Amino acid sequence: MPGFRLPASAPAVVAHAAGDLRVEDVPLTAPAPDQAVVEIAYGxxxxxxxxxxxxxxxxxxxxxxxxxxxxxxVGVVAQAAADGSGPAAGTAVAVHPATPAPGDAKYPEDRPNLSPCCTYLGSAARFPHTDGAFSRYTKLPSRMLRVLPEGLSLRTAALVEPASVAWHAVARAGDVAGKTALVIGSGPIGALAVAVLKRAGAARIVAVDMHDKPLEIARAVGADEVLKGDDAEAIAAAEADIVIESSGSHVGLTSAIKGAVCGGKVVMVGLLPSGPQPVFISLAITRELELLGSFRFNDEIDEVIAALSDGSLFVDPVVTHEFTLDRGLEAFEVARNSAESGKVLLDFRP
Incomplete structure (x- = not known):
């Protein structure tokens, strides 16, 4: 932006330890030549x-x-990368937060999301940790930035990253047009999977959750039927060709297996805890189910932006709450209550 000068510090959301979350000023350093400074609008x-x-x-x-x-x-470029790469100052952008490790050959070339040494914004997988971007200003490699089409609101675009996760999961199932789909767990990722399935032409979409609010959101974005997670008989009767498991629990995965038709596909996007899990795997064998993992996303982010822009992907009901940065701790308290909230946004604008 004309006349922009990077401040010495900016307010940010920082996790210090378990139970210790703070909204505090963090120092800002000059960007590298290939980095742009982005003024964050929503997170x-x-x-x-x-x-x-x-x-x-x-x-x-x-x-x-x-x-x-x-x-x-999502945000607006305040200072373009000095090397001329990436969008100009004043451009609205979404962010692809992954950095596959250079030279890491332990994954298929066309699936960089599987890079074992990949780093991700806001991740403690490596040390030093990779800081995230819950800050009023942040510097990001220009290759991470995706220009947002004119007319796409920043508030809606705040769902680009999780919608890309859902899009990737649905894509793992192949062609879903005309098929019955079952979504286990209707939190933000599950609800976004419902929206993606709807756009992809699924004939019947059944959403499952333990709570009423997520089911209300799932219906608003395209679910034809909703079921409570403890209704095992109704879930099994779904006989879905495609199941998206997004609860991230062994109980949910068992429900997904029971709800799949013989020869069906179960896409596991909910991340279960590490270690052994008690799952009804024998039924997956006798039904010849295809169990497919789904992890993050790749270039689907570009398709998601286009679909949000042309209105073919309807996701607005997924956002249920919005808080200014000074109420960041309250925002996290609301977000932890999955019975009452969908996606909770932080508004970083001054």
Missing amino acids: GICGSDLHYWLHGAAGESVLKAPMVLGHEI
Whole structure:
């Protein structure tokens, strides 16, 4: 932006340890030549952000030092990259938060999301940790930035990253047009999977959750039927060709297996805890089910932006709450209550 000068510090959301979350000023350093400075507009609170706050860890990624959270972010370029790469100042952008490791050959070339040494914004998987972007200003490699089409609101675009996760999961199932789909767990990722399935032409979409609010959201974005998670008989009767398991629990995965038709596909996007899990796997064998993992996303982010822009992907009901940065701790408290909230956004604008 004309006349922009990077301040010495900016307010940010920082996880210090389990139960220790702070909104505090963090120092800002000059960007590298290939980095742009982005003024963050909105950030969506993800399950991993909640885990770092509540447990000091997200799966095997354990906090060893304070870390800025946040990877679901959109904003406006305040200062373009000095090397001329990336969008100009004043451009609205979404962010692809992954950095596959250079030279890491332990994954298929066309699936960089599987890079074992990949880093992600707001992740403690490596040390030093990779700071996230829940800050009023942040510097990001220009390759991470995706220009937002004119007319796409920043508030709607705040769902680009989680919608890309859902899009990738549905894509793992192949062609879903005309098929019955079952979504186990209707939190933000599950609800977004419903929206993606609807756009992809699924003939019947059944959404499952333990709580009424997520089911209300799932119906608003395209579910034809909703079921409570404890209604095992009704879930089994769904006989779905495609099942998206997004609850991240062994109970949910068992429900997914029971709800799949013989020869069906179960896409596992909900991240279960590490270690052995008690799952009804024998039924998956006798039904010849295809169990497919789904992890993050790749270039689907570009398709998601286009679909949000042309209105073919309807996701607005997924956002249920919005808080200014000074109410960041309250925002996290609301986000942890999955019975009453969908996606909770932080508004970083002054």
